[in-house]
Structure formats: structure tokens, C-alpha cells
Amino acid sequence: GIFPGSKKYKKGSVYSKALDETPIREKLALLKKVEDDIYAADPRVTEADGVNYKESSSETIFHNSYGLKLKQKSNYFSITGGAVLRQGDETKTNYEFFLDNDLAKFDEPKFVGKIIAGASRKFGGIQCASGKYPTILCPDVAADLTDYFLGACVADSVQRHSSFLEGKLGQKVASSKVSIQEKPLCRNV
CATH class of the missing domain: 3.30.2290.10 (PmbA/TldD superfamily)
Structure with a gap:
């Protein structure tokens, strides 16, 4: 009901x-x-x-x-x-x-x-050889990546078949080191 x-x-x-x-x-x-x-x-x-x-x-x-x-x-x-x-x-x-x-x-x-x-x-930056490197993301880059990921979670995107998360319900879609919390009552989060 x-x-x-x-x-x-x-x-x-x-x-x-x-x-x-x-x-x-x-x-x-x-x-x-x-x-x-x-x-x-x-x-x-x-x-x-x-x-x-x-x-x-x-x-x-x-x-x-x-x-x-x-x-x-x-x-x-x-x-x-x-x-x-x-x-x-x-x-x-x-x-x-x-x-x-x-x-x-x-x-x-x-x-x-x-x-x-x-x-x-x-x-003054210089190019480095391609390879795997330990990486630290500045907060702005981390926020941009999170924003991109969260955009795929919007129901409208899924219904329009434009979300890369479509069909992945119940599947692991990110590292276990990543957790996202929804806090709708927090001011300006």
C-alpha cells in the first residue's frame, strides 16, 4: 500500500x-x-x-x-x-x-x-612516459569524476538509455574503496 x-x-x-x-x-x-x-x-x-x-x-x-x-x-x-x-x-x-x-x-x-x-x-610541466603511477587526485578532479558518476544514476538517464549504469542493478560498479552517501537534509551538500 x-x-x-x-x-x-x-x-x-x-x-x-x-x-x-x-x-x-x-x-x-x-x-x-x-x-x-x-x-x-x-x-x-x-x-x-x-x-x-x-x-x-x-x-x-x-x-x-x-x-x-x-x-x-x-x-x-x-x-x-x-x-x-x-x-x-x-x-x-x-x-x-x-x-x-x-x-x-x-x-x-x-x-x-x-x-x-x-x-x-x-x-613548466613536462611529459612523462606512459605507465602506471600512484595518483593523488585534487579535490576538484575527484568532484568532477563523482559528478559524472552520479549523473549516470539519475532515473531519467537510465530510462532514456543514456546511462552507462543501465542493466547493472545489483552489480559492483566501482571500487570497494568508493562509497557515496545521499544526505538530502544536509545544507548545500
């Missing part, structure tokens, strides 16, 4: 009224500042690339025949930015991504600094 619902539900903090009320001109001014500061941060910058802002909000309403009536609003924004740096014959790029639902948490100088530092670290 249908689950009648629990006696109590914990409220998640996934909606920011302040984000919805922030005028678009302020958000555009922030993007312009990010782009200007990327160019000003280092003389090797030849291009500020992919600087963009995305915002999403949704409202979910759940009712059942037992009288359960739940409603939840959520919203978030993301800012992406990158830079192209040139030094001698080398050209390097780096991109950063920020996601939250509180604009006050966006530290613009730190964000730009990470973009420039990431590209700068790539200069």
Missing part, C-alpha cells in the same frame, strides 16, 4: 529569499567584476573565459491520499569562470565553479585568485 507518511518531517534549509530578491543588475555587476579582475590579476591573462551566472529555483508539492501535504522551495546559483594565460610558447587554462544559495558566501577575490593560481601551476 501507500506509505501514509511520517509523524514529523525535518525542514531543510534549501531556499534563500535574499537570493530571489537580489536585483539582476547586482548579479550582472558581480559577473563584470569577476571578468575585470581576472584580466587585472596577472599580465599573462589573454582571455577571461566562460564567466557566467546560472540560477535555479523550484517548488515541490507532495500530497497523498492519507492527507499528507508537504511543500518545499529551493533555489541556488552558480558562478563559473576561467582564464587563459600565455607565458612564452605555453598557453594554460583553468576554470573554477562556485555553487550556493547565499550570494554573501561568494568570495570574489578568492574565486579569481583560484582561477589564476590554477592556471599558473600548469606552466
